[in-house]
Amino acid sequence: DIQMTQSPSSLSASVGDRVTITCQASQDIVNYLNWYQQKPGKAPKLLIYDASNLEKGVPSRFSGSGSGTDFTFTISSLQPDDIATYYCQQYENTWTFGQGTKVEIK
Amino acid sequence: QIHLVQSGGEVKKPGASVKVSCKATGYTFPNFGISWVRQAPGQGLEWMGWITPYNGNTNFAQKFQGRVTLTTDTSTSMAYMELRSLTSDDTAVYYCARGVGEAAYWGQGTLVTVSS
Numbered sequence: 001d002i003q004m005t006q007s008p009s010s011l012s013a014s015v016g017d018r019v020t021i022t023c024q025a026s027q028d029i030v031n032y033l034n035w036y037q038q039k040p041g042k043a044p045k046l047l048i049y050d051a052s053n054l055e056k057g058v059p060s061r062f063s064g065s066g067s068g069t070d071f072t073f074t075i076s077s078l079q080p081d082d083i084a085t086y087y088c089q090q091y092e093n094t095w096t097f098g099q100g101t102k103v104e105i106k
Numbered sequence: 107q108i109h110l111v112q113s114g115g116e117v118k119k120p121g122a123s124v125k126v127s128c129k130a131t132g133y134t135f136p137n138f139g140i141s142w143v144r145q146a147p148g149q150g151l152e153w154m155g156w157i158t159p160y161n162g163n164t165n166f167a168q169k170f171q172g173r174v175t176l177t178t179d180t181s182t183s184m185a186y187m188e189l190r191s192l193t194s195d196d197t198a199v200y201y202c203a204r205g206v207g208e209a210a211y212w213g214q215g216t217l218v219t220v221s222s
Contacts, residue, residue, distance in 0.1 A: 001167075001168060032207070034207075034208045034209075036151075038151075043201055043203075043212035043213065043214060043215055044143075044151065044201075044203075044209075044212060045212075046208055046209060046210045049207075049208035049210075050208070055208075055210060087150065087151055089151075089153075091206070091207045091208070093165075094153065094165060094166075094167060095141065095143075095153035095156075095167075096153065097143075097150060097151040097152070097153065098150075099150055100150045100151070
């Protein structure tokens with residue numbers, strides 16, 4: 001099974017800060033990597049698909065990059081509405097989610 | 107508009123089975139797979155498996171092999187997830203989602219509580 005190592009597990013940043021989350025796959029997953037946002041009590045929301053493609057309707061401050069085994073998710077300017085937990089997900093064969101990153105406002 | 111609407115919460119005793127349903131509307135049901143993901147209280151997301159409605163093919167996480175059954179009914183655009191031999195560790199919110207790659211549409215979640 002492919003393992004996904006996501007870091008950090010939590011972070012605290014100020015409004016307007018640039019926030020970066022990383023995900024490392026245990027083997028090459030090409031670009032079969034998505035990023036989700038989840039708020040408490042809600043289903044996950046797709047933000048980025050295929051490593052770097054912005055889902056329709058998602059603000060452009062969210063972005064993703066990477067290929068192979070190393071991937072990065074960025075919020076260019078953190079907003080209060082971005083408080084949530086973020087997950088990476090690989091779908092090279094089966095699915096695996098990263099452990100999640102809880103983002104808080106400092 | 108695309109919607110996935112799941113059945114209501116369930117309370118089950120250890121050893122029992124649970125069947126959660128997921129009604130899809132707003133798109134051609136056979137054209138997209140349905141994935142199932144669960145989330146234990148305070149924990150992360152855990153993929154269980156997916157099914158492709160047009161041919162019934164399935165793919166499961168090794169952890170759930172032999173204990174979960176995924177089915178679909180293309181005449182009613184319904185997907186079902188049945189989990190057997192429940193333990194307290196199966197207490198979680200269970201989600202259906204459209205797709206076997208990226209999942210842009212999710213059900214609202216179904217809380218399954220396993221308690222004696």
